[in-house]
Amino acid sequence: MTRTIWVKADASVGDWEARKRRVTTAIEAGADWVLVDESDVGRVRELGDIAVAAFRSEADVVDGDDEAAEADAYFVGKDGEGDGTIDLPNDLSGSADLTTVRRRDDRAQGVYVRVLGKEYEAFAEAAAADADYTIVVGEDWSIIPLENLIARVGDDTHLIAGVTTAAEARTAFETLEIGSDGVLIDSDSPDEIRGAVDARDVADRETLDLRYAEVTAVERTGMADRVCIDTGSLMDDDEGMLVGSLSRGLFFVHAETAESPYVESRPFRVNAGAVHAYVRNPEGGTNYLAELSSGDEVQVVDTAGHTREAIVGRVKIEKRPMFRIQAEVETDDGVDRVETLIQNAETVKVATSAGRTAVTDLESGDEVLVYYEDVARHFGEAVEESIIEK
Numbered sequence: 001m002t003r004t005i006w007v008k009a010d011a012s013v014g015d016w017e018a019r020k021r022r023v024t025t026a027i028e029a030g031a032d033w034v035l036v037d038e039s040d041v042g043r044v045r046e047l048g049d050i051a052v053a054a055f056r057s058e059a060d061v062v063d064g065d066d067e068a069a070e071a072d073a074y075f076v077g078k079d080g081e082g083d084g085t086i087d088l089p090n091d092l093s094g095s096a097d098l099t100t101v102r103r104r105d106d107r108a109q110g111v112y113v114r115v116l117g118k119e120y121e122a123f124a125e126a127a128a129a130d131a132d133y134t135i136v137v138g139e140d141w142s143i144i145p146l147e148n149l150i151a152r153v154g155d156d157t158h159l160i161a162g163v164t165t166a167a168e169a170r171t172a173f174e175t176l177e178i179g180s181d182g183v184l185i186d187s188d189s190p191d192e193i194r195g196a197v198d199a200r201d202v203a204d205r206e207t208l209d210l211r212y213a214e215v216t217a218v219e220r221t222g223m224a225d226r227v228c229i230d231t232g233s234l235m236d237d238d239e240g241m242l243v244g245s246l247s248r249g250l251f252f253v254h255a256e257t258a259e260s261p262y263v264e265s266r267p268f269r270v271n272a273g274a275v276h277a278y279v280r281n282p283e284g285g286t287n288y289l290a291e292l293s294s295g296d297e298v299q300v301v302d303t304a305g306h307t308r309e310a311i312v313g314r315v316k317i318e319k320r321p322m323f324r325i326q327a328e329v330e331t332d333d334g335v336d337r338v339e340t341l342i343q344n345a346e347t348v349k350v351a352t353s354a355g356r357t358a359v360t361d362l363e364s365g366d367e368v369l370v371y372y373e374d375v376a377r378h379f380g381e382a383v384e385e386s387i388i389e390k
Contacts, residue, residue, distance in 0.1 A: 280299045
């Protein structure tokens with residue numbers, strides 16, 4: 001599931017300057033969408049690159065401006081059935097679908113509903129069956145209507161919960177252990193908007209089950225083309241990347257955060273290994289190190305298995321002396337061998353049961369941290385087939 005953050009910036013927020021501040025904050029914070037009145041779409045486009053959803057306003061209907069900038073999605077419900085301006089139909093069983101509500105704007109892909117009572121929850125459920133996007137806003141924020149809608153329409157629509165704080169956004173993403181697909185935050189606070197974006201990122205990230213493997217060989221292998229991955233993010237002392245020669249077993253290699261008498265720390269860098277090796281990406285697949293280039297995404301992981309994404313800023317490939325590190329992993333079927341090539345340098349460190357260890361100090365019998373996944377891969381994607389790697 002790809003979670004989304006929407007920032008509310010329609011006329012209810014205030015004048016254009018107030019709306020502009022919200023839109024600017026949304027762009028700078030990394031939100032996915034802003035929700036505005038259609039008359040503001042063109043002005044939002046001038047502020048930056050963000051997806052724009054729009055309510056059709058009465059002014060737009062009167063003016064009939066065919067040259068107005070187009071939104072990426074249109075919503076009905078505001079000043080209509082969705083917010084109580086127009087009474088709900090008596091029979092919600094067949095007359096509340098989006099096609100009926102859309103009569104005021106036949107371009108609409110989304111519906112906006114304030115949950116003013118149980119009947120509005122039923123209305124949102126009926127309309128969601130035909131809507132790509134369904135926004136539900138509780139008057140006194142409560143997880144109960146959201147729980148009901150997640151259970152009933154979660155697979156039919158992109159369900160977006162209205163919130164006013166980052167804490168509410170986190171709760172929305174955790175509800176029923178599934179969470180809403182997105183949140184619409186209605187707040188003037190840049191901190192709350194940024195906090196909602198952080199909540200999205202945390203909800204989207206996986207936690208990996210890392211384990212220790214026993215080192216069985218550390219051998220000098222001569223020269224190879226070594227890859228350093230320089231990211232656009234700073235990494236912490238316990239963070240690094242998962243790399244390896246065999247797709248089923250990837251070694252945890254620390255970022256160069258530690259000070260050294262030989263070189264300055266480079267907390268944006270992972271000295272990852274030889275060009276043939278795999279590195280794990282945020283989608284759960286792998287890329288060859290040789291394939292990476294500026295703008296690609298790689299997965300950063302800490303020693304507890306928590307993950308996040310980072311953008312590659314630069315890849316450095318140079319000939320360097322290498323070690324071959326071999327280790328054995330205990331599996332349900334016995335013991336499996338994994339290995340990788342990594343530069344022979346004291347600045348390159350792996351995670352072991354004894355802590356951060358330079359590869360030049362690594363010995364047989366040490367326990368190194370790995371991610372083991374008993375699957376084959378084809379073009380970086382897990383497949384169910386027999387592939388022999390050795």
